[in-house]
Amino acid sequence: MQVDIEDLSVEVAGARLVSDVALRAGSGQFVGLVGPNGSGKSTLLRCAYRALRPATGTVRLDGDDFHALGAREGARRLAALPQESASEFDFTAGEVVAMGRLPHQSSAGRVTARDTEVCAAALERVGAGHLAGRSFPTLSGGEKQRVLIARALAQEPKVLVLDEPTNHLDIAQQLEVLALVRDAGPTVLAALHDLDLAAAHCDVLYVIRGGRIVASGPPDEVLTADLLADVFGVRAHRVAHPETGATRLLFDRLPTS
């Protein structure tokens, strides 16, 4: 499913935090959103998953205005992993994942055998099958993150919007989660802080600064030393991976003049 964000501006408490954003994620693409702290990544994504309404512009899913779709239809198309999850109620991890099936259930809320299967498979995929019976609030940060990713996968969305999906995850889990999200097949729009991970996993990157997109394209073309110095204030070295030859990034502080 294709995502088209057109002329999008977002205002919160009277302040314009995101301005004139145009972004496209082609069907099945993994699109990364990178930018320094406070640049507007979460605000843009919150609008993309309907936690905020746009001040101007539209978010289109295969051409349909997402903000005009009904709640159930919207949730069948798009699942989100917010940065902060308010889910501190005393549900088990299994019950949290089961919430991902709600858009697929009849209004009577009857849980089918397939719902149960999909949830169990999603928990297994993130290596958290053993956590199903655990109380969600008692899980570690990384365990919670994996359960919330399982909930998003259980929703079987065509589009996944992920705000810092690797938050709290150890390095093995970071690599695992990004690979499994990619393999799951939906179109992905993800805010990522780790530029090296973003370069390795994304088909296309959008760079945001001050609420505006300042660069976009394939990671190799976008993440130049000049852009990284200008937008992120770091000195970057591009090196070839010794086994694959893929570009990897090393960072130093910019020298102070």
Ligand SMILES: Nc1ncnc2c1ncn2[C@@H]1O[C@H](COP(=O)(O)OP(=O)(O)OP(=O)(O)O)[C@@H](O)[C@H]1O
């Ligand atoms: N409710 C709000 N009221 C006022 N300002 C806000 C509000 N929400 C966000 N902001 C401001 O908008 C700007 C963008 O915030 P946002 O969370 O979108 O940035 P971000 O790129 O996701 O940052 P980070 O990398 O630190 O998570 C920040 O300066 C933030 O302080």
